[in-house]
Amino acid sequence: MNGQSSQQQPKDGRHDDDAALTEFLASLMDYTPTIPDELVEHYLAKSGFQCPDVRLTRLVAVATQKFIADVATDALQQCKARQSAVIKDKRDKQQKDKRLILTMEDLSKALREYGVNVKHQEYFADSPSAGLDAASREE
Amino acid sequence: MSDGDGKDTVKFLSEKENLLSKRKKKRLGTDEFAQAIARIAVAQVCESLGFQSFQQSALDTLADVGVRYIRELGKTALAFANLANRSQCNVFDVIQGLEDLGSVQGFSGASDVNHPLSGSGVVRDIIRYVCQAEEIPFAYLLPVFPVVKERTLNPSFAQAEENPPDEHIPSWLPKFPDPETYVDLSSGNEKDTEKEVVNKNQQVEEQHIKVERPLLNLQQKLICNGSEAGIAVEQVDAAKAQRAAESNPFLAPPIQFGEKEVSVPALPAKLSDDTLGYHQSCEVLESNLLALEPSLQANEAAASGPCEPQDSRKILLNGRPNIHFKFGNRKKSLGMVTSPRNEGIEKSSLWFGDDCDEIDKKRRRAEKVLWENTEYPPEASYL
Numbered sequence: 128m129n130g131q132s133s134q135q136q137p138k139d140g141r142h143d144d145d146a147a148l149t150e151f152l153a154s155l156m157d158y159t160p161t162i163p164d165e166l167v168e169h170y171l172a173k174s175g176f177q178c179p180d181v182r183l184t185r186l187v188a189v190a191t192q193k194f195i196a197d198v199a200t201d202a203l204q205q206c207k208a209r210q211s212a213v214i215k216d217k218r219d220k221q222q223k224d225k226r227l228i229l230t231m232e233d234l235s236k237a238l239r240e241y242g243v244n245v246k247h248q249e250y251f252a253d254s255p256s257a258g259l260d261a262a263s264r265e266e
Numbered sequence: 267m268s269d270g271d272g273k274d275t276v277k278f279l280s281e282k283e284n285l286l287s288k289r290k291k292k293r294l295g296t297d298e299f300a301q302a303i304a305r306i307a308v309a310q311v312c313e314s315l316g317f318q319s320f321q322q323s324a325l326d327t328l329a330d331v332g333v334r335y336i337r338e339l340g341k342t343a344l345a346f347a348n349l350a351n352r353s354q355c356n357v358f359d360v361i362q363g364l365e366d367l368g369s370v371q372g373f374s375g376a377s378d379v380n381h382p383l384s385g386s387g388v389v390r391d392i393i394r395y396v397c398q399a400e401e402i403p404f405a406y407l408l409p410v411f412p413v414v415k416e417r418t419l420n421p422s423f424a425q426a427e428e429n430p431p432d433e434h435i436p437s438w439l440p441k442f443p444d445p446e447t448y449v450d451l452s453s454g455n456e457k458d459t460e461k462e463v464v465n466k467n468q469q470v471e472e473q474h475i476k477v478e479r480p481l482l483n484l485q486q487k488l489i490c491n492g493s494e495a496g497i498a499v500e501q502v503d504a505a506k507a508q509r510a511a512e513s514n515p516f517l518a519p520p521i522q523f524g525e526k527e528v529s530v531p532a533l534p535a536k537l538s539d540d541t542l543g544y545h546q547s548c549e550v551l552e553s554n555l556l557a558l559e560p561s562l563q564a565n566e567a568a569a570s571g572p573c574e575p576q577d578s579r580k581i582l583l584n585g586r587p588n589i590h591f592k593f594g595n596r597k598k599s600l601g602m603v604t605s606p607r608n609e610g611i612e613k614s615s616l617w618f619g620d621d622c623d624e625i626d627k628k629r630r631r632a633e634k635v636l637w638e639n640t641e642y643p644p645e646a647s648y649l
Contacts, residue, residue, distance in 0.1 A: 144385030151393050152357070158396055161314075162307045163404040165411060167336055169300055176340035178355045186357070186392075187339055190364055192311060193395045195332050197371075199312045229312060229320040234327060242370040245327055 152182045160188040167191070194241075201237035202229055209233070299411065305329040307404060314402050339363050364388040533588065590632060 164181070167188045171178075178184070206227055235245040250257045295301075308329045309320065342363035347355040361383045369376060373387035420440040423430045430437055 141382050141384065144382055147393070148357070148384045148389060151389070151396075154396070158401055159403045161310050161402045161404060162332075163303065163408050165408045166300060166303050166307065169411060170333060170336040171340040174337045174340035175344045176355055177344075177353065183355065183357060183360055186360055187336060189392055189396060190339065190360075190388075191332055191335050192399075193392055194335050195308055195311050195328065196315060196395070196399065198328065198331070199315050199317065203316055227316055227318050229317050229324045229328070231321055231324045231327065234324045238331065240371070243331055245331075247323060247327075 152186065155182055155185040155189065158185075158189070160185060160192050162188045162192055164188065198234075198237050198241060199229070201240065202233040203227065205233040205236050206230070301329065301333065303406075303408065304333050306406070308332055310402055310405060314400060335367070338367060342366050358383050361386055361389060364392075531589075588636065590635075593628075 164184055167184050171184065171187065206229075231245070231247045235247065238245050305325055309325060312320065312325075312328070339360070340363075343355045343359040346359040346362045347353065350359075365373070365376070365386060365388055368388050368391075373391060375381050375385075375387040422440050423435070423437040426441050428441060430439070431442070
């Protein structure tokens with residue numbers, strides 16, 4: 128009896144989890160992820176993933192979107208932290224606050240926590256002004 | 267740096283970037299379309315978070331990372347499905363794949379080995395994300411890609427309800443094409459002119475071959491007989507030769523000996539006045555050039571004075587001997603010794619057989635040319 132009752136609770140928990148999952152998958156059909164289904168299907172087919180169920184592709188799309196959103200959020204935090212550190216000119220700060228730019232520096236720092244090592248060249252020495260003022264040049 | 271310079275460099279940079287972007291556009295990879303779409307989708311996601319603009323390279327990188335994430339997820343899910351002896355993936359495979367990829371960052375419940383998959387931390391995170399994130403549909407309408415072209419396959423023998431011509435051809439193979447497509451038509455003006463052109467080409471080719479053959483023969487005979495140029499041009503017809511000569515002067519048959527008057531090269535007066543030593547050194551040069559290197563090396567041990575020719579060679583470098591036309595003698599003769607001052611040369615050459623006869627003849631002829639104007643014959647120089 129005790130064993131049965133102890134078993135029942137996890138089973139209920141699993142049922143709940145299963146129910147939640149089923150609900151979620153059903154709700155996915157209403158939610159349109161930003162990453163289009165065709166793109167996800169193309170790349171899943173490239174890697175051998177075979178499933179006729181649309182909900183699974185939506186799940187993958189949503190998971191990827193979440194991943195990218197997490198990385199971008201981290202990069203945004205890095206960018207804001209860098210801007211708040213510059214306290215030289217009030218005018219400059221105001222100008223920079225308006226423009227939030229996704230730069231390679233912030234992105235590489237954010238991606239490093241996710242296990243992706245991105246290293247990019249600081250500058251290419253193909254012109255006399257290379258490497259002098261990288262941030263303003265890229266804009 | 268002055269402002270003027272800075273502007274120039276900025277202009278230069280912008281031009282370069284334009285060129286680079288043009289080059290990028292021209293370089294179409296296999297996945298350009300999909301990558302471009304990924305870039306747009308990622309840009310939309312970032313914009314919803316608050317970014318106002320992107321660096322081109324940063325956007326490309328993030329899109330590439332997103333694409334790799336999708337592919338890695340698919341690969342991992344497939345691997346889990348195959349592990350469970352299935353070929354098609356289901357939701358639990360995907361969840362396991364998500365856990366695998368999320369293990370780097372970590373999720374709640376990761377350490378619990380026996381946790382149920384449906385209640386996994388990753389799923390809860392995704393649910394939470396879906397609930398709080400705003401729904402942004404993709405900006406464009408997409409077709410299903412890559413587009414599969416419909417091919418019209420050739421019908422097989424069985425499909426066309428034909429019997430294959432031979433027994434060894436099975437009926438499931440595609441049909442042979444219609445005989446009309448590959449049979450040559452003998453009638454028709456166009457075909458005739460084509461044939462004539464083809465024939466002419468063949469004739470010209472034959473001429474080429476036939477003219478080449480006597481040229482080769484000529485070279486061989488010159489090699490054998492020295493200055494006696496006995497050319498055999500009988501193979502070439504006069505008419506064809508003329509035609510070839512008209513078309514290409516390089517293919518004209520060579521001129522026979524005696525046909526054309528060629529001026530004899532006049533030896534410089536300087537040569538006749540020089541001392542015997544110089545003549546000797548010239549002779550040494552000639553015999554050195556006539557002999558091949560392997561024969562030289564073979565006879566170094568046999569030669570009594572190997573250092574002497576080397577000294578005379580050094581003298582030669584200062585002087586300017588006559589130009590002699592050397593016909594490459596491929597025949598190796600052991601009888602050729604570098605030092606002509608050895609009395610035993612002629613004897614040793616006789617020992618080694620007939621090969622040396624032609625070489626000797628050539629040498630003597632060349633000597634005759636050289637010593638025409640000299641008073642002292644070469645024999646007197648031997649001591």
